[in-house]
Amino acid sequence: MLKKTLIVLLSVLLSLALFGCAHPGEDDAGKTTAPETTAPEDAPESDGIISDGFSPAPFWDIREGDSLSDAELQALIEKIPADQYEAYPDTHSVPVSATLYKNGETISIDPDDQRLIRLTNFVNNCIHYSKCAYTQGLLPIDYLEKNVMGRDFRLELTYTPYGETGPAPYGTCTSMCDTIVMTNSVTLIAHDLPGYGGRSESYPFRAVGVNPLYRGYSWLELVGF
Numbered sequence: 001m002l003k004k005t006l007i008v009l010l011s012v013l014l015s016l017a018l019f020g021c022a023h024p025g026e027d028d029a030g031k032t033t034a035p036e037t038t039a040p041e042d043a044p045e046s047d048g049i050i051s052d053g054f055s056p057a058p059f060w061d062i063r064e065g066d067s068l069s070d071a072e073l074q075a076l077i078e079k080i081p082a083d084q085y086e087a088y089p090d091t092h093s094v095p096v097s098a099t100l101y102k103n104g105e106t107i108s109i110d111p112d113d114q115r116l117i118r119l120t121n122f123v124n125n126c127i128h129y130s131k132c133a134y135t136q137g138l139l140p141i142d143y144l145e146k147n148v149m150g151r152d153f154r155l156e157l158t159y160t161p162y163g164e165t166g167p168a169p170y171g172t173c174t175s176m177c178d179t180i181v182m183t184n185s186v187t188l189i190a191h192d193l194p195g196y197g198g199r200s201e202s203y204p205f206r207a208v209g210v211n212p213l214y215r216g217y218s219w220l221e222l223v224g225f
Contacts, residue, residue, distance in 0.1 A: 054086040058129040064214045082114040088124040090173040095157040115223045126212040133211040134169045140202045148187045155182040166193045184216035
């Protein structure tokens with residue numbers, strides 16, 4: 001009798017424990033909660049600027065080959081959250097530094113700038129839900145110097161890398177990047193990871209390109225930079 005009682009009691013306790021466990025998914029408001037990840041120790045203080053979750057669907061459910069009008073792009077921009085960085089898995093949110101290069105000027109952008117938050121949320125959403133066009137392979141150094149770092153109008157973001165998966169064509173992880181450059185496209189750079197052939201002259205580090213919504217729209221201008 002005592003043995004049966006103990007078995008019943010253990011079963012009840014186990015059931016309560018299972019129902020009390022938290023699992024990643026959607027919260028009461030419909031926002032997907034972020035899984036626990038290992039963030040860099042020296043990341044900027046979030047101070048409430050990072051959300052607990054992220055949007056449960058693409059901001060715009062576009063198909064490859066479609067083109068958006070200016071009115072559609074503006075409608076898209078307006079619906080992207082700009083008050084907090086959304087916590088997409090395996091992506092960077094608050095940058096260590098953000099520097100805008102425009103009209104010959106070098107301008108430091110605050111991490112809590114709503115334009116920066118909105119643009120980051122948009123890019124992470126597109127990458128997470130694979131609403132992007134990608135380079136077929138790594139980008140060579142001569143292309144980066146001419147078409148990315150050499151652009152007069154660009155936004156350079158720096159981060160402390162973390163995680164285990166580096167940027168790759170068709171990948172959804174950006175957390176091992178130390179630099180992300182925004183122009184009409186997005187370039188993910190990991191200087192600590194070797195490119196083709198170890199660290200060859202043409203590919204001394206890993207860099208890949210991403211086009212959110214499959215085309216090179218003027219994203220910096222669209223968010224107000």
